[in-house]
Amino acid sequence: MDANTSVAPPAPVCLLSPEQIAGPYFRNPKLIRRNISEGAEGVPLVLRLTIVDAMTGEPVPDALVDIWHCNARGAYSGWSKINPDVEVDTGDIGAVPRTDDDTYLRGGQFTDKSGIVRFTTIYPGFYAGRALHIHVAVRITAGNNYLQERHVAWVGQLYLPEVASRSVLGSRPYSGRTVPVLANDQDFIYTTMGGEKSTLSVHTLGRDSAEDGYFGQMTIGIDTFAVSTQIRPEDFDKYTV
Incomplete structure (x- = not known):
C-alpha cells in the first residue's frame, strides 16, 4: 500500500442511532x-x-443519560404555564422563557456495566404540532465531577407506537383535549430525522394496560467520540434545574 492510498474507516458494528433536535x-x-x-x-x-x-457493539458504562418529556396534558416542567394547545414555532434551546421552577418528568441515570439505565415515569402526552415523544441526551463522563460534564455525544427523541398511544390518550387525564394529536408520520421531526428508527418497543405490564402501565425499551447506538451539535456546552448555562 503506497502513501497515497486512503484507508476507509471501519464500518460500525451496529447502527448509529439518528440524532434529533433537543427542542x-x-x-x-x-x-x-x-x-x-x-x-x-x-x-x-x-x-x-x-x-x-x-463502532464496537460494546455497552457504554458510566454514561450519563438524561431524559425529559411533557406530562399527560402536554406541559413541560419549567414551562408549565405555556399553553400546550398552541404550537411553539421554535426549536432552539432557551428560546422560550421559563415560567416556573418545577422539575417533574426530568432526570438522569448513569449506565451500569451493561450500558443499561432504567426510569420510572408516565406515558407522555402531546402538545400542538408534535407526536408523542421522549427526549434523551447521552453524556460521556470522565473523572469524578460527573454532573459538570458537558460532553454530550448524542441527542435524540424516542417515539411511542401508535396502537399503545391511542389506548392511553383515550383515558384520563389524557383525554378531552381541544387540539388533535399528530400521528408519527405527520410529525416533521419524525419524518425528517429518522423517527422510524427511534420508536420504542412497548408492551403492557399487565392485562389492563390503563391501570398497570407499559414497559418500553430501546438500544441506542452512539459514537462515544462524537460531540453533538444539538446541545452545546454553553447551553448548560442557560437553564439549570
Whole structure:
C-alpha cells in the first residue's frame, strides 16, 4: 500500500442511532434519579435504555443519560404555564422563557456495566404540532465531577407506537383535549430525522394496560467520540434545574 492510498474507516458494528433536535425545553439536569414522575398523573411507563458503542457493539458504562418529556396534558416542567394547545414555532434551546421552577418528568441515570439505565415515569402526552415523544441526551463522563460534564455525544427523541398511544390518550387525564394529536408520520421531526428508527418497543405490564402501565425499551447506538451539535456546552448555562 503506497502513501497515497486512503484507508476507509471501519464500518460500525451496529447502527448509529439518528440524532434529533433537543427542542426548546431542555434544562441542565442535575437530578440523578430513577423515578422522575414526582407524582405526575398518567399511565405508568417503565423505560429501559441500553447504550452501546456503534463502532464496537460494546455497552457504554458510566454514561450519563438524561431524559425529559411533557406530562399527560402536554406541559413541560419549567414551562408549565405555556399553553400546550398552541404550537411553539421554535426549536432552539432557551428560546422560550421559563415560567416556573418545577422539575417533574426530568432526570438522569448513569449506565451500569451493561450500558443499561432504567426510569420510572408516565406515558407522555402531546402538545400542538408534535407526536408523542421522549427526549434523551447521552453524556460521556470522565473523572469524578460527573454532573459538570458537558460532553454530550448524542441527542435524540424516542417515539411511542401508535396502537399503545391511542389506548392511553383515550383515558384520563389524557383525554378531552381541544387540539388533535399528530400521528408519527405527520410529525416533521419524525419524518425528517429518522423517527422510524427511534420508536420504542412497548408492551403492557399487565392485562389492563390503563391501570398497570407499559414497559418500553430501546438500544441506542452512539459514537462515544462524537460531540453533538444539538446541545452545546454553553447551553448548560442557560437553564439549570
